[in-house]
Amino acid sequence: EDPSPILHELRLRKLPEELARQRRACEISAEGHTEAMRFTRPGLMEYQVQAVLEYVFRMNGSRRNAYPSIVGSGPNACILHYLENNRRMEDGDLLLIDAGCEYGYQASDITRTFPVNGRFTAPQRAIYEIVLRAQLAGIAATRPGQRYEAIHDAARRVLTEGLVALGLLPCGVEESLAMHHYREFYMHGTGHWLGMDVHDVGDYRIRGSSRELEPGMVFTVEPGLYFDPARESATFYLREFSEQEMLERRLRLGATAARRLDEEEKAKxxxxxxxxxxxxxxxxxxxxxxxxxxxxxxxVLTVGAPKTIDEVERICAEAPRLPRW
Incomplete structure (x- = not known):
């Protein structure tokens, strides 16, 4: 009999010694992100910031990354799994860094977004504040006995409220939520389990229902908003559906057939x-x-990485601890 389900459940709830190593991984990664903020300036290459980030990881005792570092500036911040890291950063860009180290076989996973020149523009600030409020709402929903899906529900509501307030969605908040219009700018989930792998094992649903959170579980909370630089408009379909309905459809029909049916419904x-x-x-x-x-x-294991606008701009204004040569 396959022992994987048993092992997955064991990995989902961390032992004290595992948590100690994971805390250290998170501390190291937070220090790396903080130094990257200090080091970044217009004219540098993305891979040069990556080098500083990973230097901090190694010099603090982490022998490897938990996953390939994403260092995306300007339009590259809109690419979810951007890995080239080869663009020259420009004045006025945002830089999105999704990177974490591994320590003692335990992974960390942090994303921070900050202005290359150290100061947010008004539009950048508006979007950043929505995402930060959504992330804080998602984190506030985390406690023992809470359903895992409550994190995503809290985050997507705040994102939708912010998008409606900025005039980026054509309908009201409740209509937009029912029709999932936020997905035009937020096309991924709000988090994942974290442990020996960055996307670690463990079921998100038990007997068809979102599982309850328990002490010892570790996961990410990571909402975002992304606006393609070449996209002048977005198409919003006026049809209501539930995420549970879509999940059941995929399970019943398979991913390909469910996607085909979804496109047929959109066309009508x-x-x-x-x-x-x-x-x-x-x-x-x-x-x-x-x-x-x-x-x-x-x-919050990664509390050491700045994320409020005031904190981010203050750190960006500090002198780097490493020379830029």
Whole structure:
């Protein structure tokens, strides 16, 4: 009999010694992200910032990354799994870094987004504040006994409220949530299990329902918003559906057939083509932290990486600890 389900459940709940190593991985990664903020300036290459980040990892005792570092500036911040890291950063860009180290076979996973020149523009600030509020709402939903899906629900509601307030969605908040219009700019989940692998094992649903969070579980909370620089408008379909309905459809029909049926339904639905203001195009923001469920609530393991606008701009203004040569 396959022992994988048993092993997966064991990995999902961390032992004290595993948590100690994971805490250290998170501390090292937070220090790397902080130094990357200090080091970054217009004219540098993305891979030069990557080198500084990973130098901090190695010099603090981490022998390897938990996954390939994503260091995406300007339009590259809108590419979810960008790995080239070969663009020259420009004044006015945002830089999105999704990177974490491994320590003692335990992974960390942090994303921070910050201005290359050290100061957010007004449109960048507006999008960043929405994402930060969404992330804080998702984190606030984490506690023992809470359903895992509550994190995503909390984050997507705040994202939707922010997008509606900025005029980036054509309908109201409740309608937009029911029709999942936020997915035009937020096309991934709000997190994943974290442990020996960066996307670690463990079921998210038990007997068809979102599982309850328990002490010892570690996962990420990472909402984002992404606006393709070449996209002048977005198409919003006027049809309501639930995520549970879509999940059951995929399980019943398979991914390919479910996708085909989804496209057929879209073709029949009414739609609104809504403009995307030029000032938001090319902005990509994601904020990610690693969360431990405790008996009392939760613990943010990656708290050492700055993320409020004031903190980020202050760190960006500090002199780097490493020479730029």
């Amino acid at each position: 639905a009414e739609k609104i083509v809504h403009p995307i203001p030029r000032e938001f195009r090319g902005i990509g923001v994601r904020i990610e932290d690693d969360i431990l469920i405790t008996a009392e609530g939760h613990d």
